[in-house]
Every structure is written in C-alpha cells, then in structure tokens.
Amino acid sequence: MPVISAPAALPRSRHRWVAVAGLLMLSPISAEYLIGYSDSTNRPLELLAGLLILAPLYGTVAVLIREITRRTGRGWPTILLLSAAFGVIQAGLIDQTLFHHEINPDDPDWATQALVTLIPGLGVDAASLLNYVGGHVIWSFAAPIAVIESCAPRIADRRWLGPVGVGVMVALWALGAALIFSDTSADSTAGPAQLIGAAVVAIALIAAAFTVRPARTQSQAKAPSWWLVGGVTGVAWCASQLLPATWVGVAVNVVAMVVLGWLLVRWSRRRGWGRRHVLAAAGSALVVRAGLSFLVEPLGGNVEGMVKYAVNAAMLGGVAVLLLMAAHRLRRQEPSAC
Template sequence: MVTTPVPARPRLLRRLAPVLGLLVLSPVCAEYLSGYDGNAGRPLVLLGGLLFLAPLYGAVAVLIREAARRTGRGWPTVLLLALAMGVVQSGLVDQSLFNPAYRDIAYWDDMRASTLVPGTGVSAELALTFLFGHMVWSFAAPIALVEALAPRDLARRPWLGWFGTSVLAVLYAAAALLVLDDHLDTEGFVAAPGQLVGAAAVAAALVVAAFALPRRAAGGVSVPGDTARVRGNRGRAPSPWAVGAAVLAAMTVNVFLPQTWPGVAAEAALLAALAVLLFTASRREGWSGRHVVLVAGAPLLVTAAFSFATTPLGDPVSPLAKYGSNGFFTLLVVALVAWGHHRARVAA
C-alpha cells in the first residue's frame, strides 16, 4: 500500500495556529478585558494596539508555555514562570511596582499609600494585584484556554522550534525596551538600584524554582486532559463545575476586599486556600481538561463582568462604545471557555 506524505506546510500551519491564538488572547486578557483602556470602543485602535501588545504579552505567554512543555514540566512550572515574568513586567519594564504616581492616575496614591511597606517603595496591595494579575490573566489563563482549543496531539507538545522561540524572544525584548524607554521619557521616575536588583533577584529565584520542579513523569497533572496519578486512596476530584464555581466565587470576593492591610491579609489567605484546593483536587482521580478550562475561565469571566463598571482611563468614551467593547470581549471569553469545555468533554 502506497501512502501519500502529508505536505509540510499544513502541518506547520497547524502548529502555528495555537501560537497565533495565544499571541492575541494573552494581551486581550491582560489589557482589554478589564475595560480600563482609554481606547475602549475604538476597535481599529485596539486592533492596531495588538501589534505592540502581542510581543509584550503574547510572546511571553508562548515562551513560558514552550519552556515548560519542552522540558517536560507542567502547570507548577508554568505558574512560577508566569509569576517571574510578572515581576519582570511590573518591576523592571514599566516599574509600576515602585512608581508613586504611575501614569498620573488620579486614584493611584489611594491604592498605594494604605499598604506601603516602609523602606521598599512597594505597596503590598498593588504588588499582590500586579503579580497575581500577570500570572493568571496575562499568561496562565490564556495558555490553558489555547491548549484546550489546540488539536489534542499538540496540547502536550512544543509548538515552535528554536528559530521560532528565538524570534519571539527578540520581539519581546524589543517591546520591553520600548516600554522602558517610554517610561523613562514620560514618567519622571526611575526605580532605585536596590529596587531593580531586588526585583531581578526575585524573578531569577522564581525561574530557578520553576525548573527545579520534577518533570511530568514524576506524577501529577500537567496539561489539560491529563489524568492525575493517584498515590494511595485520595478519592475523586470534585466535579468541574464545582471547582469552577469555587474559583468564580473566590475571584468575585477578591474584587470587594478593601485596599488595606486587613484586606491584603484576607486576599493572601483566600488565594492560598484556593491554591491548596486546586493542588489537592488536581492530584485526585478524575481531574480532567474540563476542570482546567473552568479554572482558567473563572477569573476571566469575573473581570469581564466587572468591566462594565470600570471607567476607562483618558478621554471620556461614549456609553455605547464602552459597553459595546465590554460586551464584545465578554462574549469572546464566554465563547472560548464554552468551546474549550466542549472539546475537553469530548476528548475525555
């Protein structure tokens, strides 16, 4: 029997499709979904903005995913790398982690002053918001959704070779340098050497920790669709909807916590409890890609819902344009979560 070889181009395009999807979805979740952007309601401007935001956010998301999957590691490594890049983005690139008057936002000082850590120039509230926000919204949640939507045989494999990853690394470096240059020109603030060194050290420690973790072969759930290896009798994982509802409730409560030290303590305790719940559940029998999709989708849906109450920065935007933009991105997230859940259910 003679078989016809598959042309190289379709296979290449098949691998590049999820890369392109992640390049777009990451900045959408990081910047557009919350509705704070002053260009809300200006679709052509938002579309053009992706030419810059895709390298700044999407390239990082792809590189994080490639680093974890290429080395055979799973979600703990993805999360640690995402947290490390959150430190880089907010501590070294735009330096918002240290800036006392970032972008002349009127309410910036109110958010920052109540939880300022003496001698560091860092607000505990803003640090938690920035770092957790980058880890989840900018990187981890988009990675989970795109992997769920990718062809099943590609979800566990690298999508790019060394040339592709090198190109994305260069694009990210260029975008990051542009942000830094703009910051130095317009903000009138430069973080102290000790702050920059501290941020770099924390990011480096997180990267080291990420790659010190065992590979997937050592056990545990790594990618959407995997089944947890059970050591002993740990019972079954809760239903995907129960887990998703728990994350949705936690993220909703988190929005209403006050920007004070008690609020920061409550937020840290809430996130720690959620992390323990997810880690424990993910190591039980029956954990699946449906769980991963709903866990990733829950914080995005909360942000989308509250975007309708967010006032965009900059010049006033007409209500029709604002709510139209909010509605579009909300429907986009709902559609992607529903599609990813359907694919994970069919694949189970």
C-alpha cells in the same frame, strides 16, 4: 536527577501556528482589554493597533513559558512560577509600575486611591504588588495558556515551536520590552537597589520553576465536578479583584489565594481530574475579568457609556464563545470525562 525524554516531533504546522497565534492574542487581551480600563475602549481600531505592542510584550512570554514547560516535561507549578517571574520582570524592571506611585487627579477614583499598604524600606505597595504580579500570573499567562491548550487538546502536551520560532518569540519580546522601557523609564522613581531586588526575585522564581515538579501520587478520592471547580475559582478571582487596597484586603486576598492553591493541588491529585477542570478554573478567571469590566471606569473618564458597555459586552461574548469552543473540543477528545 530526573530523566527528561526528548520532545515529540512537531505537530502539523497549521495546527501549531493557529495555537501560537491564539495565545499571542489572548494573553494581551486578557491582561489589558478584558477589564475595560483603557482610555481607548471606545476606539476599536486603536485597540487592535495596541496589540502590535502588547502581543510581543505579553503574548510572546505566554508562548515561551508554555513552550519551555512542555519541552522539559514539567507542569503547572513551573508555569505559575515562570509567570510570577515574568510578572516581576514586567512590573519591576520593564514598566516599573511597582515603584511608580504618582497620583494623577484626572484619573478615575480607583486609580487615585491613597497607597495605604506601602512596605517600609522597599518602596513597594503590597496591594499593587498583588494586583500587578498576581494579575500577570493569572490573566496575562496562566489562564490564556490553559484556555488555548484546551482549544487544541491533541497537541496540548507537545512543543509548538522549532528553534527559529523560539528565536522569533524572544526577539519580539525584547523589542516590545525595549519600547515600553524607553517610554516609561524617564518617569520612573525606582532606585538601583529596588531594580536589583526585583531582578534577584525574578531569578529566584525562575530557578524554583526548574526545581519544582508536580507530585506523581494520586488520591483514590474522586475529583469534584468541573462546575464546582469553576464556581469556587470564580468566587476567588472575583474577591481578589474587589477587595479594598488596605492591609485587611491584602491579608484576605493572600489567604484566599493560598487556600485556593491548596484546594487546586488537592483536587488535581484526585482520580478523574482532567483538562475540563483546568479549563473551568482558567475560564472562570476570564469570565470574571470580562464581567467586572462593566463596573470599571476607563482612564481619562471620556468614554461614552453606551460605547463602553458595547465593547464590554463584545469582550464577554468573545470569551463565552472561546470557552464553549474549548469545552466542545475537550468533550470530543475526552468523551468519558466527568
């Protein structure tokens, strides 16, 4: 049984609370707003008001996943597995979108495509499973955690919350989850077996998160340029978003994600791998998400083109500024990094 050292003392309140607030906001923005599908895209005040629900639903989970991982001395495998678990909880138990297949003829074409990848006996669409759960792993939790930690590299490996802070995050998440569940459960078609199955999968992922640990062995090969890491991951994120919702598309998507995961694991064990590489992988995910928003038609189809493109451009510009700030802070913290 590995020995886990006691967590270091909390950093200064101002630094850690700025980091917590940043993650609380970036998580829901990355999850819901960057891609530009919301019918409130042309109403900035409504988007801001939406964060009152989305920050407790997504942001608190991102904060708690990061907090649990850093407190227990674990790494990215734990973050990714916990992200997958909460992705299943969100899409399978809270809003239950995994089991909701009703088509609305008033929505854009991308939201009314026939489900051709339904898994027999489960009532789950494979393409939707990758989109919802995979989307939560990458854009709701993992990428925002990596970017915000890069913005605060001096406290990236330390805990940010005390017991009261953790309790507040849990309470806010429970409140947000209850509001969404009460709003969507009446329209849900999920059966008891499906809900139990989702709960079992989530529990298994959580158990795996506390079993797996990052490898300690390091290769003597040199890590690739962080520009190369960003380019490769960016192509993979783009493909995952643009592949068609068919069995061929699902298969290619799965293979691409497996190959990307294998590459990142190998690269992360090489000499010289650092936070800049992690930022490159996470930052490319945000850039792709914001960039593809220009191709997405918002739900309802009643958003004016110029307003939509202005909001898309503002989101992309905000991502660029945030990533530049994170890279600058990492450069100051790691002046000798590649």
